[in-house]
Amino acid sequence: MADRASELHTTVAKRLGRLDQRYTRNRRALVDVLRAAAGPLTIDDILGRDDDLALSSAYRNLAVLAEVGVVHRVSTGDDHTRYELAEMLTGHHHHHLVCDSCGSVSDFTLTEELEQVLQQALDRVAAGADFRTDHHRLDLVGTCDACR
Amino acid sequence: MADRASELHTTVAKRLGRLDQRYTRNRRALVDVLRAAAGPLTIDDILGRDDDLALSSAYRNLAVLAEVGVVHRVSTGDDHTRYELAEMLTGHHHHHLVCDSCGSVSDFTLTEELEQVLQQALDRVAAGADFRTDHHRLDLVGTCDACR
DNA sequence: ATTTATGCAAATCGTTTGCAAACCT
DNA sequence: AGGTTTGCAAACGATTTGCATAAAT
Numbered sequence: 001m002a003d004r005a006s007e008l009h010t011t012v013a014k015r016l017g018r019l020d021q022r023y024t025r026n027r028r029a030l031v032d033v034l035r036a037a038a039g040p041l042t043i044d045d046i047l048g049r050d051d052d053l054a055l056s057s058a059y060r061n062l063a064v065l066a067e068v069g070v071v072h073r074v075s076t077g078d079d080h081t082r083y084e085l086a087e088m089l090t091g092h093h094h095h096h097l098v099c100d101s102c103g104s105v106s107d108f109t110l111t112e113e114l115e116q117v118l119q120q121a122l123d124r125v126a127a128g129a130d131f132r133t134d135h136h137r138l139d140l141v142g143t144c145d146a147c148r
Numbered sequence: 149m150a151d152r153a154s155e156l157h158t159t160v161a162k163r164l165g166r167l168d169q170r171y172t173r174n175r176r177a178l179v180d181v182l183r184a185a186a187g188p189l190t191i192d193d194i195l196g197r198d199d200d201l202a203l204s205s206a207y208r209n210l211a212v213l214a215e216v217g218v219v220h221r222v223s224t225g226d227d228h229t230r231y232e233l234a235e236m237l238t239g240h241h242h243h244h245l246v247c248d249s250c251g252s253v254s255d256f257t258l259t260e261e262l263e264q265v266l267q268q269a270l271d272r273v274a275a276g277a278d279f280r281t282d283h284h285r286l287d288l289v290g291t292c293d294a295c296r
Numbered sequence: 297a298t299t300t301a302t303g304c305a306a307a308t309c310g311t312t313t314g315c316a317a318a319c320c321t
Numbered sequence: 322a323g324g325t326t327t328g329c330a331a332a333c334g335a336t337t338t339g340c341a342t343a344a345a346t
Contacts (some may be wrong), residue, residue: 018317022345038319043335059336061301075225079311079335097279108273118266122288125256128295131245137287140270145278170320172326191310202328207311209326227310227336301344311334319326 007020008035011089015068027061029053031070031085039096039106040082077141078103095137099144108140156183159237163216175209177201179218179233187244187254188222188230225289226251243285247292256288 012031013023033049034041043062047053062083064073070089074082076098082105087093093115094107110118118136126133160179161171181197182189191210195201213219218237222230224246230253235241241263242255243260258266266284274281 012311020300024345027185034188056304057302057339060338063337069287072187075223077221077223081335097274097277099279100282110273110276114265114269117262121262123188123260125258126288126290127243128296129245129254129256131247131288131290132296133288133290134248135289137285137289139285140274140279140281141283141285142274142281142319146276170325172320174327204312204329205327208313211312229310297346299346301341304342306337306339308335308337310335311332311342312331314331315329317327317329320324320342321322 005032005035008089012065012070015070016064019068021064021068024061026053026057027065030058030061030065034071034083034085037084039104040072040084041077042080042082044080046083074105076103076105076139096139097144098139098141099142099147101143103148104144104146106144110138153180153183156237158184160213160218163218164212167216169212169216172209174201175213176204178206178209178213182219182231182233185232188224188232189251190218190228190230192228194231221252224253224287225260226249245292246287246289247295249291249295252292252294254292258286 008031009023009028012027016023016027029050029052030046033046035082036049037045041049043055043058046058047055062071064100066073066083069086072084072086074084074096076096080103094109097106097108099105118138122133122136125131156179157171157176160175164171164175177198177200178194181194184197185193189197191203191206194217195203196204210219214231215219217234220232220234222232222244224230224244228251242257245254245256247253266286270281270284273279
């Protein structure tokens with residue numbers, strides 16, 4: 001656990017360094033908060049989990065972390081953009097259950113097999129439209145357990 | 149074509165009436181603009197296609213139309229929410245190609261077969277999470293033909 | 297020592313809302 | 322007439338930015 005965390009920090013530091021960015025205490029704190037989360041978090045979620053984080057710096061650092069590919073922005077439809085660690089770092093391709101009622105978001109996965117079939121179909125679509133795909137996004141939108 | 153348009157207007161009128169809402173000229177104009185579009189439109193897109201539409205009324209009417217299930221909000225990640233006719237009205241289940249670079253959004257479809265396999269898998273996920281699904285959302289995010 | 301990050305306060309911008317006039321039935 | 326919709330202008334709220342200070346290398 002400590003091992004994984006320090007490995008993660010090493011990777012993040014490397015990625016930041018590649019773009020001449022420093023791995024400061026605040027940035028480390030953001031990564032720690034996101035790492036501990038069960039799904040993508042809003043800014044308020046994030047600030048609520050570490051009292052030392054300032055709003056504007058959090059936004060700025062999340063932007064930097066997103067730019068170097070460490071953090072991924074998640075737009076669900078309500079205001080409040082959410083943030084999660086990039087799949088490249090977690091090694092965990094996943095999707096989201098988005099609750100229309102309370103706005104909560106949690107993760108789920110499909111079988112590797114279905115994911116591959118899907119990927120092939122999407123590759124075909126992209127090729128046909130001369131579209132260069134960065135990633136796909138698959139969400140379920142509805143009402144969560146707590147809200148029904 | 150005129151037939152389809154008037155059929156559409158009839159359906160919309162019915163749905164509005166069900167919630168004691170009137171089908172005014174502005175609302176008709178919005179439906180016409182969305183009907184003619186090749187993908188979901190931003191407010192600016194919409195206002196640009198009909199000079200008589202006022203900003204605040206457009207927002208309000210889109211909200212009403214969304215509430216009665218005629219219009220669907222599409223959040224792509226940049227600011228600028230987009231709007232499209234609900235699939236229930238177009239009878240055309242589709243997905244989106246989202247360009248990270250210029251923000252454009254266009255539609256695509258999967259085969260009926262894959263769509264069904266996917267639906268089954270998603271139903272299983274939802275059942276396992278006690279999640280009541282309203283709809284799913286599958287997008288390709290990347291760079292469009294014009295931007296590459 | 298020099299460059300970069302921080303955090304407060306102010307600015308920005310998409311969207312929403314108050315309200316008086318115009319509209320529909 | 323009675324209630325709804327409209328559209329301007331003002332308000333709102335999430336996010337961004339200016340700037341002087343603190344931190345990192």
